[in-house]
Amino acid sequence: SSWWKSVEPAPKDPILGVTEAFLADPSPDKVNVGVGAYRDDNGKPVVLDCVREAERRLAGSTFMEYLPMGGSAKMVDLTLKLAYGDDSEFIKDKRIAAIQTLSGTGACRLFADFQKRFCPGSQIYIPVPTWSNHHNIWRDAEVPQKTYHYYHPETKGLDFSALMDDVKNAPDGSFFLLHACAHNPTGVDPTEEQWREISQLFKAKSHFAFFDMAYQGFASGDPARDAKSIRIFLEDGHHIGISQSYAKNMGLYGQRVGCLSVLCEDAKQAVSVKSQLQQLARPMYSNPPLHGAQLVSTILEDPELKSLWLKEVKVMADRIIGMRTTLRESLEKLGSPLSWEHVTKQIGMFCYSGLTPEQVDRLTSEYHIYMTRNGRISMAGVTTGNVGYLANAIHEVTK
């Protein structure tokens, strides 16, 4: 029809487009180390045992009603404990405005819209590099973006001094997006000591910290430890925002279960902020999906299921850590002239390999290996079955 003749095809998504290309490839040798989704050592997606058991308990449930605009209050309360701590005074004092969101993406977007509506002149400082969808989210929320130094290509580590300079040089009261743990795509996190310095400088500058925590548990294998950056900021008195997701650490990818929280001055302000977050959700999707929230609540409210979940998160994290060592050793055994120390030094789901876009293209065209063009390898896609093939291909395109 003539209505939409001006509509152009959208560009392929740099991450989800890789999945599409992988699925379309008929080669039996194809390897997908693109999307950040956990696979077991057979390269298969995993439904955690704790989720299976929660499914069993929920089977036959007759409850199919709308959730409130803020989602499941029980799921939100249980989720806040993971980020702020079981004994958090902020939870006790009801100072946290929080609602269930459409996973981590939904939490980030709702915050960006909230920031635009209530701090209209503000912008957001986003790390270089970051998860590609962060740029889309704040762009569509019409919040101007600035960048801050994060990754140091030469050392394949953190460019801490450049990061601190950017934090110092930003106008007082700037908004910063921080990855709470397991930075995507670099796998490089500040040390605890560096987080303390960052927090102190944020204090001096009165900056606002928005934490995107999409991989809690995948950095160290222990969700509590992975919340350390957030706990440091809370101890220092920051009123932060947090995006939480159960996509990866509970394997609820397609259930779209997440939470947005904003720490407020007092309970009264939290009520006002929560009501405004709900006002943003209502015209967007009205209220969030029920099933995933029920799964999360069933697991986290039952001490046995929660401890099973914690064990299963550690198994996933440990498998990835093991694959880092195997991939690095395989590359070294092949006599690669390059250092691959960063493969084991980086943490979380991703290895920022340092491969150039052209080398990535060769991996795809010659070896049917799929990864994002920035050279990010989703270590969750590496298995004992494909690590040798992957190492050989990487060696061939980098020697």
Ligand SMILES: Cc1[nH+]cc(COP(=O)(O)O)c(CN[C@@H](CCC(=O)O)C(=O)O)c1O
């Ligand atoms: C930092 C970050 N924040 C939020 C999300 C959103 O996750 P969700 O809870 O499902 O909305 C992701 C997923 N990013 C991985 C998954 C695919 C995607 O891009 O989305 C990825 O980078 O592969 C992140 O990597």
